[in-house]
Amino acid sequence: MSSLSLPLPRTARGTAFGQIVLNETRLARRLPLAVIGSIGLPVVLMIIFGELPSFHQPVPGRDGLILFNTYVPIIMALGLAMLALWGLPGPLVSYRELGILRRLSTTPVPPSWLLAAQVVIQLCVALAGLIIVAVTSVAAFGAPVPKSPGGLVLSCLLSIAGLFALGLLIAALAPTAGSVNVIGRLTLFPLLFFAGLWLPRALMPGVLQDISNYTPLGAAVEAIQDSMQTGFPPAAPLLVLAAYALVFAFMARRFFRWE
């Protein structure tokens, strides 16, 4: 009997999930805020920084530090932050607010499929953003080829995991779409500050750098930057990202409400 209790035959289940992903993709295209924030904004910043001559000169007294190369990982992390703060929690919270998750709980398809579809789509957006920035920075703006491509891939995946878990936690805790916005605004600037958007990590005083090492975006920038400039990144930032992924995901699961 147990096989019969599946709500749908295996193929139909695949079709249903495909239909959800299809509609979520349509929505992401028609309301492209996530795409603009996590692909458009980083690309624009990269072009601006790439065109500024001063960003390509070595910073005096800083041991050959070239600002543009320092900013590539920061720009990549910025794209991920936009997804974590808006792209992922925004739709999920508004679906809960609109009663869409509740409506799904009355159908053979559980509402968690909608969450899974969102993660799939935002994952595609995140990867597209990271790849576009990484490739163009080398191809068009003369950044060096990453020293450790494997380390870069691992760092990017762990950064996505840590920040997506943060996004899901916000989705779990924010009661309304409006509050997602408020949480996003309050969180974005500290995250970006410690990522080094205003003051690159290399130029931060020791205490700020120590704090930065333990923020999700700071750890992401550290891991990505080391992969690009030095070699396989040290364990510390990778473990910090993995810990955020686990803790935030656990809390998100614990606090998520479907209605």
Next chain:
Amino acid sequence: MGVTGSTTAGRHEVRAGRLEGPVGTLRPGRTASRPAVEVAHLRKTYGTLVAVDDVSFSVAVGEIFGILGPNGAGKTTAIECAIGLRIPDAGTIRLLGLDPQADRAEIHEIVGVQLQAGALPAKLRVGEILDMYRSFYREPADAGELIEVLGLAGKRDDYYRSLSGGQRQRLSVALALIGRPKIAVLDEMTTGLDPAARRDTWELIEGVRDRGVTIVLVTHFMEEAERLCDRVALIDNGRVVALDTPARLAAQARGGKSVRFLPSAPFDDRLLSELPEVTRVERLGQHVVVTGTGELVNAVILTLAAAGVTARDVQLDSSNLEDAFVKLTGRHSDKKGAMA
């Protein structure tokens, strides 16, 4: 038919009925005469708030069953327990013999639900929404036919946000019916519809019932309950205070009927009050209101005619479900309350 333990027997039995679509996991050995919905001694509390105190009712297959009651009476909570969205504190619920908690997957396949106040993504088109919800079910209805009947045929390519309130409501009803449910639970399905759209929806619901679907309707429109429902349960303070056909509930509400008319000439009240059918005679300005039972109208008019008095402007006032509602709950229905 006893418990045979044979899956095919169970399937065959259901297919033989007027139900449509396969029923993979329906347990074998249930008789065809079992009710579509059985709720017994349902109780649900939220902290100290008793939302549903003790509710029992049973809905036969193919019936349109109404659940009426004032705001906060526990209607929606009772329904949410019945469809498995909430876990009751006590009581048993069976939908075509299935337990909403234990047989969750199968319940969602055979029960179509339209909940109150559920919206959809603004930037999806009607057709895209329907296609997605169709894909959730084993044997879905034809989307084109469904939206045709619901008057949304021309709206397939429109965004949800461009739909009027009534159109959104009808789309919501369409989604409840798209899985070809055996039971459709509709919570306030015509709220926000204009009178014409409301009547169209009533016809649709009757059409759906004619195909063998059992319908549970939560409503606060007395007219809707009177027109559509075979039986209604009146819920107040978490309990069923009355359960009968709308006509019988209405009849119970008042001791009888009354006739109101304008007499052509003065007459003595005793002429009428001595009739066995009459219980009371009142004067309202120039009009006379006679309350009584049985063949009241005939008796009144014949007696007056024999005395040379003609009754003009005759209005027969029979009590309705609204009267029953007021009498049993001490309140007006939401509709009247909102207008007051």
